Amino acid sequence: MPLLVMKFGGTSVANIDRIRRAAKRVGVEVAKGYDVIVIVSAMAGRTNELVGWVEEISPFYDAREYDAVVSSGEAVTAGLMALTLQEMDVPARSWQGWQVPLITTSAHSAARIEDIPTDNINTKFAEGMRVAVVAGFQGISPEGRITTLGRGGSDTTAVAFAAAFGAERCDIYTDVDGVYTTDPRITEKARKLDKIAFEEMLELASLGAKVLQTRSVELAMRYNVRLRVLSSFEEQSDDAGTLVCAEEEIMESNVVNGIAYSRDEAKMTLISVADRPGIAAAIFTPLSDAGVNVDMIVQNISEEGRTDMTFSCPTNQVARAEKALTDAKKKGDLNFHDLVADTNVAKISAVGIGMRSQSGVAAKMFQTLRDEGINIKVISTSEIKISVLIDRKYLELAVQALHDAFGLDKVA
Ligand code: ADP
Ligand code: ASP
Ligand code: MG
Numbered sequence: 001m002p003l004l005v006m007k008f009g010g011t012s013v014a015n016i017d018r019i020r021r022a023a024k025r026v027g028v029e030v031a032k033g034y035d036v037i038v039i040v041s042a043m044a045g046r047t048n049e050l051v052g053w054v055e056e057i058s059p060f061y062d063a064r065e066y067d068a069v070v071s072s073g074e075a076v077t078a079g080l081m082a083l084t085l086q087e088m089d090v091p092a093r094s095w096q097g098w099q100v101p102l103i104t105t106s107a108h109s110a111a112r113i114e115d116i117p118t119d120n121i122n123t124k125f126a127e128g129m130r131v132a133v134v135a136g137f138q139g140i141s142p143e144g145r146i147t148t149l150g151r152g153g154s155d156t157t158a159v160a161f162a163a164a165f166g167a168e169r170c171d172i173y174t175d176v177d178g179v180y181t182t183d184p185r186i187t188e189k190a191r192k193l194d195k196i197a198f199e200e201m202l203e204l205a206s207l208g209a210k211v212l213q214t215r216s217v218e219l220a221m222r223y224n225v226r227l228r229v230l231s232s233f234e235e236q237s238d239d240a241g242t243l244v245c246a247e248e249e250i251m252e253s254n255v256v257n258g259i260a261y262s263r264d265e266a267k268m269t270l271i272s273v274a275d276r277p278g279i280a281a282a283i284f285t286p287l288s289d290a291g292v293n294v295d296m297i298v299q300n301i302s303e304e305g306r307t308d309m310t311f312s313c314p315t316n317q318v319a320r321a322e323k324a325l326t327d328a329k330k331k332g333d334l335n336f337h338d339l340v341a342d343t344n345v346a347k348i349s350a351v352g353i354g355m356r357s358q359s360g361v362a363a364k365m366f367q368t369l370r371d372e373g374i375n376i377k378v379i380s381t382s383e384i385k386i387s388v389l390i391d392r393k394y395l396e397l398a399v400q401a402l403h404d405a406f407g408l409d410k411v412a
Helices: 018-031 046-057 064-069 070-085 119-126 154-165 198-206 213-222 280-291 315-330 361-371 392-405
Strands: 003-008 033-040 090-096 113-115 131-135 138-140 147-149 169-174 196-197 229-231 242-245 258-274 295-300 306-314 338-351 378-381 383-389
Touching: 003 018, 003 154, 018 070, 033 154, 046 070, 046 147, 064 147, 064 378, 070 090, 070 131, 070 306, 113 154, 113 306, 119 131, 119 213, 138 361, 154 169, 154 196, 154 213, 169 378, 196 198, 198 242, 198 258, 198 338, 213 229, 258 280, 258 315, 258 392, 280 315, 306 315, 315 338, 338 361, 338 392, 361 383, 383 392
Parallel strands: 003 033, 003 169, 033 131, 090 131, 169 229, 196 242
Antiparallel strands: 138 147, 229 242, 258 306, 258 338, 295 306, 338 383, 378 383
């Protein structure tokens, strides 16, 4: 039988009513003749609550136990979804990650999927089961411990299952009806895109547009999975939502196609480090060993052999970063006068594959922010994106102004 993967995010399974509504959507596809693999997230807010408990115990928690705790949210939803389907007389069974087993690397809290054996679930399909409900976000390491795939990881579980089982399509049901030119919660002028290119979606996701986890887009691109984002709250036709697809499938497009933001950024500056060969390695090796995800890096001009080094990382990794750097200083691997953390910054990015061939985007972005009186703290660019760090209090204003400036509310 043809197979579909349907993924339901946290808000789509926030309570029993919503789980029933999602199950009904699944029932519609089953009635059309599809076998379905349903991937579920934890009920809305649950993962945050679990993470909060872990962090309350220690900011330097053991990532193995973090995974043991935070994976539990999805386990609950999977069972509830299977029960709901059974009540509707749809033959369904649930699987947790380790039961599949979905094998991952041992990188706890940010594990990567290595293998999804299909025999277990396929045997059940052959026996007449119509829906396999799988807990998203989680797997099992080669050492036999539960792992998680990073926040938003159920998207990645869904795409990986679609690839492994050769599903006709991977539908991501969420609380918005597709991918927009920017987060529709920030400006009502945000426009829904019918299609978006893998490359652009990849950039938007990695720059903070949490509608899809970055890794899920990477996998869809690599395995050519037909990936669709749509709303679980509306009746859906077969071409609803946004299709994430190859660039060649897209007819019209603006130079800038999306504005992404990441709210929880921190800017850290090491004041007065010796400007000598090996200094960057001395700073960023301990940070990497401590699991800090460094994003932007700027080294200032040096004066009398000393310089300042600035980098950004997620706000919740500041404590880790501070510890790693002060430990390195104590060991004598590194010397600096002071370490200053600014935890009130946000990153705003403009993304578009059109930037490859058109210049002037950076200038326009900087002029727009200037006109709003917004100071830029750090800049970074790549082939199809420009990012800036600004004060967090200007986040909404900056996104709205850039959305207007680049005319994203309509197709050029
Ligand atoms: P789920 O729980 O279904 O996985 P998420 O909260 O992870 O949902 O992702 C959906 C949210 O992503 C939306 O509610 C929206 O606020 C946010 N979002 C950010 N950028 C975009 C964008 N460009 N298009 C659509 N949604 C976006
Ligand atoms: N529940 C996890 C999270 O909130 C995974 C997911 O929903 O995709 O990050
Ligand atoms: Mg999500």
